[in-house]
Amino acid sequence: MAYTEEELKKELETKEYEYGFYTEIESDTFPKGLNADIVRAISKKKNEPEWMTEWRLEAFRIWESMEEPEWANVHYEKPDFQAISYYSAPKKADPNKTMDDVDPELLEMYRKLGISLDEQKRLQNVAVDIVVDSVSVATTFQKTLEEKGILFMPISEAIQKHPELIKKYMGTVVPKTDNFYAALNSAVFTDGSFCYIPKGVKCPMELSTYFRINEGGTGQFERTLVIADESSYVSYLEGCTAPSRDENQLHAAVVELIALDDAEIKYSTVQNWFPGDSDGKGGVYNFVTKRGLCEKNSKISWTQVETGSAVTWKYPSCILKGDNSVGEFYSIAVTNNFQQADTGTKMVHLGKNTKSTIISKGISAGKSQNSYRGLVQVNSRAENARNFSQCDSLLMGNECGAHTFPYIEAKNKSAQIEHEATTSKIGEDQIFYCNQRGIDTEKAIALIVNGFSKEVLNKLPMEFAVEAQKLLEISLEGSVG
Amino acid sequence: MLEIKDLHAGVEDKKILKGINLTVNPGEVHAIMGPNGSGKSTLASVIAGKEDFEVKKGSISLEGEDLEELAPEERAHKGIFMSFQYPVEIPGVTVTNFMKTAINESRKAKGLEDMPANEMLKLIREKSEMLEIDRKFLSRSLNEGFSGGEKKRNEIFQLAMMEPKLAILDETDSGLDIDALRIVANGVNKLRSKDNAIVVITHYQRLLEYIIPDYVHVLFDGRIAKSGGKELALELEEKGYDWIKQEVVV
Numbered sequence: 028m029a030y031t032e033e034e035l036k037k038e039l040e041t042k043e044y045e046y047g048f049y050t051e052i053e054s055d056t057f058p059k060g061l062n063a064d065i066v067r068a069i070s071k072k073k074n075e076p077e078w079m080t081e082w083r084l085e086a087f088r089i090w091e092s093m094e095e096p097e098w099a100n101v102h103y104e105k106p107d108f109q110a111i112s113y114y115s116a117p118k119k120a121d122p123n124k125t126m127d128d129v130d131p132e133l134l135e136m137y138r139k140l141g142i143s144l145d146e147q148k149r150l151q152n153v154a155v156d157i158v159v160d161s162v163s164v165a166t167t168f169q170k171t172l173e174e175k176g177i178l179f180m181p182i183s184e185a186i187q188k189h190p191e192l193i194k195k196y197m198g199t200v201v202p203k204t205d206n207f208y209a210a211l212n213s214a215v216f217t218d219g220s221f222c223y224i225p226k227g228v229k230c231p232m233e234l235s236t237y238f239r240i241n242e243g244g245t246g247q248f249e250r251t252l253v254i255a256d257e258s259s260y261v262s263y264l265e266g267c268t269a270p271s272r273d274e275n276q277l278h279a280a281v282v283e284l285i286a287l288d289d290a291e292i293k294y295s296t297v298q299n300w301f302p303g304d305s306d307g308k309g310g311v312y313n314f315v316t317k318r319g320l321c322e323k324n325s326k327i328s329w330t331q332v333e334t335g336s337a338v339t340w341k342y343p344s345c346i347l348k349g350d351n352s353v354g355e356f357y358s359i360a361v362t363n364n365f366q367q368a369d370t371g372t373k374m375v376h377l378g379k380n381t382k383s384t385i386i387s388k389g390i391s392a393g394k395s396q397n398s399y400r401g402l403v404q405v406n407s408r409a410e411n412a413r414n415f416s417q418c419d420s421l422l423m424g425n426e427c428g429a430h431t432f433p434y435i436e437a438k439n440k441s442a443q444i445e446h447e448a449t450t451s452k453i454g455e456d457q458i459f460y461c462n463q464r465g466i467d468t469e470k471a472i473a474l475i476v477n478g479f480s481k482e483v484l485n486k487l488p489m490e491f492a493v494e495a496q497k498l499l500e501i502s503l504e505g506s507v508g
Numbered sequence: 509m510l511e512i513k514d515l516h517a518g519v520e521d522k523k524i525l526k527g528i529n530l531t532v533n534p535g536e537v538h539a540i541m542g543p544n545g546s547g548k549s550t551l552a553s554v555i556a557g558k559e560d561f562e563v564k565k566g567s568i569s570l571e572g573e574d575l576e577e578l579a580p581e582e583r584a585h586k587g588i589f590m591s592f593q594y595p596v597e598i599p600g601v602t603v604t605n606f607m608k609t610a611i612n613e614s615r616k617a618k619g620l621e622d623m624p625a626n627e628m629l630k631l632i633r634e635k636s637e638m639l640e641i642d643r644k645f646l647s648r649s650l651n652e653g654f655s656g657g658e659k660k661r662n663e664i665f666q667l668a669m670m671e672p673k674l675a676i677l678d679e680t681d682s683g684l685d686i687d688a689l690r691i692v693a694n695g696v697n698k699l700r701s702k703d704n705a706i707v708v709i710t711h712y713q714r715l716l717e718y719i720i721p722d723y724v725h726v727l728f729d730g731r732i733a734k735s736g737g738k739e740l741a742l743e744l745e746e747k748g749y750d751w752i753k754q755e756v757v758v
Binding site for chain 1: 557581585596
């Protein structure tokens with residue numbers, strides 16, 4: 028079936044839909060709804076090879092047979108998957124154009140988000156691959172990276188240019204069958220980032236991607252694949268912001284990390300999707316599957332600062348397959364107003380002498396619910412596996428909740444597993460003490476929260492840590508009356 | 509400097525302060541003594557502006573300005589400092605970071621820029637040397653795991669850093685052994701000047717052997733029952749608070 032694009036669009040325009048633009052950038056949006064034809068259309072739109080289309084269709088069939096999970100400690104109105112548009116791309120974006128050709132309005136939007144694409148970023152050693160709605164519109168400093176043999180590009184481009192790597196690795200850490208949202212993502216992902224660090228190469232700069240949702244009613248399904256070949260190193264930053272929207276938006280990303288022998292991947296996230304207003308209206312549903320695979324002597328470190336989204340369902344995990352591999356998870360999750368977060372990690376120890384560390388800091392304010400859910404699993408062959416977990420919860424006010432669900436499964440007697448947990452409340456005494464020293468209540472809370480989160484903030488790259496600190500302050504503004 | 513007139517304050521229906529009158533001039537040290545439950549700590553908290561207490565009548569003013577409408581942090585910006593009887597712990601916030609924030613917030617309120625880092629460093633060095641404070645101490649989390657003596661010494665360090673007009677020391681001697689008491693008292697003495705004033709709240713006369721007050725007031729049942737010079741403290745030590753009680757009844 029060789030449709031032209033126009034024909035395809037016409038055929039799909041069965042339902043009424045409107046262009047609810049947030050900015051005035053013209054978008055190229057598919058009609059709402061999901062079926063095999065939409066999946067094909069996405070693939071076609073991206074000019075994908077046949078094998079990729081088939082991969083997506085298989086994922087779609089798997090997804091159709093699955094049920095949306097309900098075990099998480101979150102309550103929300105399930106998204107109507109037929110009421111979502113699965114493709115939305117800024118029309119004027121063209122990967123072949125230079126930055127001068129990029130829509131000035133788009134640039135203005137970046138400016139508001141504090142994303143500068145100019146020389147500053149290079150001075151800060153940050154290369155940025157930006158995803159607006161679903162398509163990467165600008166990739167910088169590819170050349171610098173290319174000289175080292177580092178591949179850093181939109182995943183759609185990687186599918187075209189490096190099919191061998193995509194075929195070899197995509198879906199190996201998070202299979203299509205993994206879970207409902209991962210299957211959905213596999214079927215309809217529109218873009219994301221791809222990164223490959225060759226053997227023995229230390230990536231000279233922090234690689235950074237900013238995601239954001241722009242258009243109302245569009246789901247965003249990014250797919251990220253990071254491969255660190257033997258003895259290589261990369262630090263990857265992912266930051267998210269989204270403008271206020273009135274309706275719930277779905278975000279179901281998949282991130283796969285692969286650290287081959289002796290490699291190290293550091294993956295840092297600052298997530299600030301729209302959390303809904305103070306009445307709990309609107310906000311993003313963030314259902315993300317993130318997982319890393321560690322081969323021999325390798326290390327994967329996840330650091331996340333989660334302040335946004337109405338509902339978060341996210342467990343960045345490590346499969347410690349290789350002997351002596353190390354997995355780390357450092358997390359700060361803030362919930363305010365009516366936000367709900369169910370987040371944590373899975374550390375699966377398969378190899379010998381594998382080590383994992385989990386430091387989770389949950390901060391709940393308003394009427395929010397904040398849950399830590401973690402699994403430490405030690406396989407029978409995993410001799411001398413070690414884990415240390417620490418889960419701290421900080422409560423503000425009397426109407427929020429903090430919950431901890433730690434699961435431990437040890438099948439090898441030599442395993443050494445430690446779990447520590449604390450719950451505390453920001454006390455009026457603490458606030459008054461700060462007030463008496465001339466620090467107002469808002470600032471006092473920021474100070475206390477930053478102190479509480481310090482162990483995790485320290486794990487973030489410098490400039491990201493400053494941003495994250497600001498974000499913590501903004502997220503908790505007005506949370507103590 | 510500090511002028512308290514006919515101050516009545518309490519919590520809900522409970523009256524705690526029942527008509528306090530007190531005038532503190534620059535350069536003076538006043539001691540407020542009294543038995544447990546006489547309202548000493550309440551007085552300190554009310555001056556600092558703690559919202560748990562309701563002022564029902566009377567006024568407090570600092571340098572002629574009525575404090576009634578001012579929030580605790582605004583009173584701090586005006587130069588009121590209180591050394592806490594039970595300093596709170598703030599995990600993850602170092603003493604240095606806390607002081608930096610406190611000083612810069614006060615400067616901001618006065619329309620000043622943040623204190624430059626080198627100046628801040630100099631100030632910290634100077635004050636920690638003066639109070640014989642180990643620099644390692646300054647990188648520890650505020651009051652977390654501090655001994656009683658360390659907590660109180662930290663309060664006095666903050667007092668030195670903030671350079672307030674009026675310092676209220678609420679039971680600074682409680683929980684201190686004699687050596688710690690001497691160090692804390694020496695610190696306070698070094699900070700005395702003709703421009704600032706100190707109100708020392710204490711149950712025992714012990715601290716007043718080191719910080720010599722100009723005036724001593726005895727608080728009893730929410731009122732100042734007796735005022736005098738430093739010798740009054742000795743008399744109290746000798747005769748006990750029952751003596752005051754009898755005098756009040758008579």
